[in-house]
C-alpha cells in the first residue's frame with residue numbers, strides 16, 4: 130500500500146515535470162478544479178424555480194451578492210439572489226482569504242493612484258467592514274474561521290525595507306496602526322527558520338483571515354432565514370420597460386423594481402459598456418497538505434509580484450500569486466484553469482522563503498480564480514449605464530474581501546431608496562483615475 134502511494138507520488142512528480150518542461154505556458158488541467166475553500170465548505174442548495182416578481186433581484190452569489198442580499202432580506206425587502214453556478218463559485222470561493230484593511234497595494238501607492246482623500250475613505254469603509262464582521266458573524270452564528278491575527282509583509286531586500294518603513298511612517302502619521310519588525314522580531318511570529326533573504330517585515334495588527342466560502346454560505350443561509358430566495362439561474366439580460374426591470378434568465382424571467390449586479394469579473398458580459406474598463410484576470414493558488422502550526426498572521430511578500438500565504442486552521446498552507454508570469458494567457462479569459470508556468474513558480478515560493486519546510490511540502494490542491502481588474506485597482510459601484518434602477522459593483526482587482534459586508538450594506542440601502550448612497554460616490558465610474566484597461 131505504502132509502496133503504491135510512493136509510486137503514485139513519483140508518477141505525479143514525473144508527470145508534472147514533463148508538463149512544465151513541454152508546455153510551460155499551457156493550462157495545467159482540462160477541467161476547472163475547485164479550490165481548498167470550496168472542497169472544505171458544504172455546498173448550499175439553490176432553488177431551480179424563480180419567484181415571478183421581487184422588490185430587488187441580486188445577480189451573483191459571491192461575497193458582494195450574498196452580503197447585499199443579506200442586508201436586504203434583514204430589512205424585510207422581498208429579494209431573490211440569482212447565481213449561475215453555485216454560491217462562492219467565483220473569486221469569493223477561490224481567494225487567499227485575506228481581509229486586509231485599505232486599498233489594493235500599499236497605502237502609499239493608493240494615495241498616489243486615487244488621491245489622499247479617496248485612500249482615506251477606503252480605509253474608513255474597510256474599517257467599518259471589520260466592525261460589521263465582528264458584529265454580524267456572532268449575531269448570525271456564521272462559523273467561517275474569521276480571526277484577526279494581523280498581516281506581515283516580508284521585506285526581501287534593504288530597498289524593500291526602506292519602502293515599507295516609509296509606508297509605516299505614512300500610515301502612523303494618518304492615525305493607522307503599523308510597525309516595522311526586524312528579522313529577529315519577524316522570526317518570533319513564524320515558527321520555522323526564515324530564509325536568508327528576509328530582512329524584516331511590515332506588520333499591521335488586527336488584519337483578518339477567513340474561510341471565504343464559509344463566509345459566503347453563512348451570509349446566504351442567514352439571508353434565507355430572513356426570507357430571501359436563492360436561485361440557480363444564469364442571467365442573460367436585464368432590460369428596462371416603463372420604469373420596471375425584467376431579468377431574463379435561463380430559468381425564465383423575473384420582474385424587479387431594482388437590480389443589484391454583483392458579477393465582478395463577468396460584469397462586461399451583462400453591461401457591455403463596462404467591458405473595456407473591467408477585465409477578467411486569472412489569479413492562481415495552491416494548497417499544501419496540513420503542516421504543524423507555523424504561521425498565525427497572513428504573510429505577503431514581493432518574491433515575484435505580490436505573493437501571499439496563509440495557514441488555515443487545519444494546518445493547510447495556501448500560497449497564491451505569480452500571475453505576472455503569464456500576462457497574456459491570464460488576461461481576458463473566462464475559465465479559471467491553472468497554468469503550469471504559474472503553478473511551477475508558486476511551488477518555489479515556500480522553499481525560497483522557508484527552506485527548512487521543503488521536505489515536508491506536498492501539494493494537495495491547485496486552482497485558479499478570476500479577478501475583475503480595473504486600471505486604478507479601485508472597485509466600481511454605480512448605476513449601470515443606460516439602465517436606471519440597476520446598481521452594479523465589481524473591479525476589486527484582487528482585493529475585495531475587506532469591502533464585502535459594508536459595500537453590500539450600502540448597496541442594499543441604495544436599492545431600497547433607489548438612489549446611490551453618498552458613501553459610494555468615491556467608487557463611481559466618472560472618477561479621473563478610471564481608464565480603459567491597457568491592452569498590450
Ligand SMILES: Cc1cc2nc3c(=O)[nH]c(=O)nc-3n(C[C@H](O)[C@H](O)[C@H](O)COP(=O)(O)OP(=O)(O)OC[C@H]3O[C@@H](n4cnc5c(N)ncnc54)[C@H](O)[C@@H]3O)c2cc1C
Pocket residue numbers: 188189190191192193194211212213214215216217218219220221222223224225226227228229362363364365391392393394395399411412413414449497498499500522523525526527528529530531
Ligand atoms: C486567486 C484569488 C485570490 C484572491 N485573494 C484575495 C485575498 O486574499 N483578499 C482579498 O481581499 N481579495 C482576494 N481576491 C479577490 C476577491 O476574491 C474578490 O475581490 C471578491 O471575491 C469579489 O467578490 P464578488 O462577489 O464581487 O465576485 P465573485 O466572487 O467573483 O462572484 C461573482 C459571481 O457572479 C456569478 N455570475 C457571473 N455571471 C453571472 C450571470 N450572468 N448570472 C448569474 N450569476 C453570474 C459567478 O458565478 C460568481 O459566483 C482574490 C481573487 C482570486 C481570484
